[in-house]
Amino acid sequence: MLAGSAAPGSSLRELLAREARVVIGTQLDREDAADTGVSSLDELTSRVSAELQVEAFLPEECTGDAVVRILHQLRPGQICVLPDLSREPGERSNDERFARALASNADAYLGDAFASSHLELASQVRLPLLLPRRALGGSARLELTALSELLGAPRARVGWCVGGRRLADKLDLLDRCLGRLSLLCVGGLAATTLLAALGRVPESASAEPELLARCRSLLARCRDLDVELLLPSDLSIVWEGDPEPRVIPCSSMFERARVVDIGPESSERFCQALRSRQHLLWWGATGDLGSSGGTESSQKLVELCASPALDGQPAPRMVVLGRETTRYVRTLPEERRRGIELISSGSAAANTLLAGHKLPGIEALRRRG
Numbered sequence: 001m002l003a004g005s006a007a008p009g010s011s012l013r014e015l016l017a018r019e020a021r022v023v024i025g026t027q028l029d030r031e032d033a034a035d036t037g038v039s040s041l042d043e044l045t046s047r048v049s050a051e052l053q054v055e056a057f058l059p060e061e062c063t064g065d066a067v068v069r070i071l072h073q074l075r076p077g078q079i080c081v082l083p084d085l086s087r088e089p090g091e092r093s094n095d096e097r098f099a100r101a102l103a104s105n106a107d108a109y110l111g112d113a114f115a116s117s118h119l120e121l122a123s124q125v126r127l128p129l130l131l132p133r134r135a136l137g138g139s140a141r142l143e144l145t146a147l148s149e150l151l152g153a154p155r156a157r158v159g160w161c162v163g164g165r166r167l168a169d170k171l172d173l174l175d176r177c178l179g180r181l182s183l184l185c186v187g188g189l190a191a192t193t194l195l196a197a198l199g200r201v202p203e204s205a206s207a208e209p210e211l212l213a214r215c216r217s218l219l220a221r222c223r224d225l226d227v228e229l230l231l232p233s234d235l236s237i238v239w240e241g242d243p244e245p246r247v248i249p250c251s252s253m254f255e256r257a258r259v260v261d262i263g264p265e266s267s268e269r270f271c272q273a274l275r276s277r278q279h280l281l282w283w284g285a286t287g288d289l290g291s292s293g294g295t296e297s298s299q300k301l302v303e304l305c306a307s308p309a310l311d312g313q314p315a316p317r318m319v320v321l322g323r324e325t326t327r328y329v330r331t332l333p334e335e336r337r338r339g340i341e342l343i344s345s346g347s348a349a350a351n352t353l354l355a356g357h358k359l360p361g362i363e364a365l366r367r368r369g
Helices: 010-017 030-036 041-052 065-073 096-103 122-130 138-152 168-180 191-197 209-224 264-275 296-306 323-330 347-354 360-366
Strands: 022-026 079-084 109-111 134-136 158-162 183-186 228-230 234-238 246-249 258-262 279-283 317-321 340-343
Touching: 010 022, 010 041, 010 138, 022 041, 041 079, 065 079, 096 122, 109 122, 109 360, 122 360, 134 138, 134 360, 138 279, 138 317, 138 340, 138 347, 158 168, 158 264, 168 209, 168 347, 183 264, 191 209, 228 264, 234 264, 258 264, 258 296, 264 296, 296 317, 296 323, 296 340, 317 323, 317 347, 323 340
Parallel strands: 022 079, 109 134, 158 183, 158 279, 183 228, 279 317, 317 340
Antiparallel strands: 234 246, 234 258
């Protein structure tokens, strides 16, 4: 059985090359559909079949007589795609009986679903322990390797760039990991609250005024830990009636102006500072990717890693987190994003690992018996 992502990957191809009979456990929600372009399990099954040029079958249920009949008829090199496991009551309750029902139809387990590995799901936590053979899939291994290298890199070589619309979902991880990095750049709408905490923009211009106290604490910790903190000095904004965004100094920011991107001066400062580090984490776009003129600074971050070595120093290796950011990066041509080491499939799982916690779906593959 292969528990993994919606798109056919190297692990699946390798199994088919060995003439395995493959059962794929799936989870497909609205966000997955937006990321993959696959809106239904029928479409997923057809896509898998077409891309891999094998027969693929989709039973009406995950367990029971219908799936047993299909599996008994499954030949080497064929695939059975199980219906959405997340719709089964026993999946999210991590039910032993549901896991045993799945195990009765498999004799080995390959876990390739990094994105949900932070959750205690029956198909990821209990099922692997019920089968005599289990292994980690290639895609999940790539994610773990890249994130582990980021965690283990010398602090002086690590830089983070965070952005997006909200700072609230990033503060907990920043509190935990601040001592592991030497540079923190903050852009996007998230930067306005830190700027307000420093008095560089009016508090009324903050996107999250309820976080001002926590932001002041973060600023103090950056000073205490000697973390270089870079915030925008200019912003690209849109005001009522503006046909195009305009760039203003942060000191001229006013209430109800909509931030579209950090300004060109800030973008250049961010890239220069990040270029001097070798291990980068980019979590959240520095501009509004849905707005006209909101992608300029994010484009420069992508180009930063694709640039050639300078003065004998290699280009940085970047890990990209955040659903909106990863979705944007994946739309770019391959040659423009070739310097990015990892476009993570699961920010929640990555955050759990970076925060120092174990991933249940990965630990189950390491346990004996």
